[in-house]
Amino acid sequence: MEYQQDVEINGEDEYLNICKHNGLCKKEKDSKDDTDSNKLSHIEKAYTTILGELGEDVDREGLLRTPLRAAKAMQFFTKGYKETTQDILNDAIFDENHDEMVIVKDIELFSLCEHHLVPFFGKAHIAYLPNKKVVGLSKLARIVEIFSRRLQVQERLTKQIASAISESLEPAGVAVVIEAAHMCMVMRGVQKMNASTVTSVMLGTFQDNPTTRKEFLALIKT
Amino acid sequence: MEHSKQKQYGSSENKETGHSSVLNGHFDGTVKRPAAGPSLPPAAESGSQRPVMESWREERTRSVEDNEMSLPSLAAAYTTILRGLGEDPQRQGLLKTPWRAATAMQFFTKGYQEKIIADVLNDAIFDEDHDEMVIVKDIDMFSMCEHHLVPIFGRVHIGYLPNKRVLGLSKLARIVEIYSRRLQVQERLTKQIAVAITEALQPTGVGVVIEATHMCMVMRGVQKMNSKTVTSTMLGVFREDPKTRDEFLTLIRS
Numbered sequence: 001m002e003y004q005q006d007v008e009i010n011g012e013d014e015y016l017n018i019c020k021h022n023g024l025c026k027k028e029k030d031s032k033d034d035t036d037s038n039k040l041s042h043i044e045k046a047y048t049t050i051l052g053e054l055g056e057d058v059d060r061e062g063l064l065r066t067p068l069r070a071a072k073a074m075q076f077f078t079k080g081y082k083e084t085t086q087d088i089l090n091d092a093i094f095d096e097n098h099d100e101m102v103i104v105k106d107i108e109l110f111s112l113c114e115h116h117l118v119p120f121f122g123k124a125h126i127a128y129l130p131n132k133k134v135v136g137l138s139k140l141a142r143i144v145e146i147f148s149r150r151l152q153v154q155e156r157l158t159k160q161i162a163s164a165i166s167e168s169l170e171p172a173g174v175a176v177v178i179e180a181a182h183m184c185m186v187m188r189g190v191q192k193m194n195a196s197t198v199t200s201v202m203l204g205t206f207q208d209n210p211t212t213r214k215e216f217l218a219l220i221k222t
Numbered sequence: 223m224e225h226s227k228q229k230q231y232g233s234s235e236n237k238e239t240g241h242s243s244v245l246n247g248h249f250d251g252t253v254k255r256p257a258a259g260p261s262l263p264p265a266a267e268s269g270s271q272r273p274v275m276e277s278w279r280e281e282r283t284r285s286v287e288d289n290e291m292s293l294p295s296l297a298a299a300y301t302t303i304l305r306g307l308g309e310d311p312q313r314q315g316l317l318k319t320p321w322r323a324a325t326a327m328q329f330f331t332k333g334y335q336e337k338i339i340a341d342v343l344n345d346a347i348f349d350e351d352h353d354e355m356v357i358v359k360d361i362d363m364f365s366m367c368e369h370h371l372v373p374i375f376g377r378v379h380i381g382y383l384p385n386k387r388v389l390g391l392s393k394l395a396r397i398v399e400i401y402s403r404r405l406q407v408q409e410r411l412t413k414q415i416a417v418a419i420t421e422a423l424q425p426t427g428v429g430v431v432i433e434a435t436h437m438c439m440v441m442r443g444v445q446k447m448n449s450k451t452v453t454s455t456m457l458g459v460f461r462e463d464p465k466t467r468d469e470f471l472t473l474i475r476s
Contacts, residue, residue: 039306039307039308040306042302042305042306043302043303043306043307045302046299046300046302046303046306047299047303047371049295049296049298049299050296050299050300050327051405053292053295053296053299054284054292054296054327054328054331054334054405055283055284055288055292055331055334056331056334056405062368062369062405062407063368063405065369066368066369066370066371066405069369069370069371070370070371070372071303071306073370073371073372073438073442074303074307075307076442077441077442078307078308078309081307081308081309082308108447110437110440110441114315114316114319115315115318115319115322116319116322116323116326117300117303117319117322117323117326118323118326118373119372119373119437119441121440121441151304151307151309151315151316151319153315183373183375184326186364186375187330187364187373187375188326188329188330193362
């Protein structure tokens, strides 16, 4: 959330194509379609340069369409910039008289390290204590998708997921734990194959009440 | 830049520099051009592929100096990519990302810089009267998919039957490193490793099995999380004798 706020303050909304108003932005989106394909071709050219500079032969059969494929792949890996929680959550919040912990665990997560542009991937475990409103379960996974399909730092990703759930549902508490392996540490640099990074954010009751937190942590371990 | 560019695309430059080496350009699993012949147009080239593996003795053409010289253009390309994706390259987290990403990508393709004879194998071939199977398994392997520029990672298992000459064990892993740190296709990688060992040692047989996960299938496209791709190359007695092959496959499974 911090990150998005920074962007608004700097007045650079357009960079991120973040549409906060579902309907109003459609026109924007339409006029941005040209720019989208322009952007694709810029990225494609950049990849052609990269292949050349790495010493490869861009004309060999296996690499002929690689710049285009790599550009599209990269756009897919950063598609989260175009999505907002409002887009996906609006219909799936239900009034339910349930105030016990709801956990969705082992949500596969794939993101890109913003420092090296190399993937990191792992699992997210999310829990919340509803306050008369519950959310469709797959929406929790979709929230993870929105924020993970961006150039990210694991700490910020965890916080963004927790804040998004907190703001849309106003639950009594939210907890998010992410464990991930960072290819930037595994494939290069220190090259530690089995290291995994764990980050967590506890809000509301999860932060104030140690018993609640313990229950959550125990349940995600099984 | 000129000089290194000449080396990088060994096309018409072949004639000018007078190199008789066939593959001054980059290896793509085929012999691209005859040594002293005229340069063929790309269409004809791919049509007339001779199914010959590049000799592992081939010199690589990227040097450490080339790396340093390419860094600014690589960084500029990455800055363009960041902008194209809609990000702000000036925000704090992304300020040095183009340089880091460029260096990372050079690391992931460092196999292009390494020469098997000079760097790796010269000293470590020993005469040993051993003719039983030698297996080095579970060698972690990291490569880049040449189609999507996304990581591939997995394990390599190598077995060979020495013919009076054995190789230092870590050199098998180094051969894997040299060929995997490139833009690769798993089938070609497997074969390159097998052929390199065959040509260096002339063993009675070589078997290479690679099991890998392709991020291009896991993170995008079909998005199948648990899928693995297994490829193998069996040469010599591993190909001809089913019992040897069975023994190898059983031993790598346990």
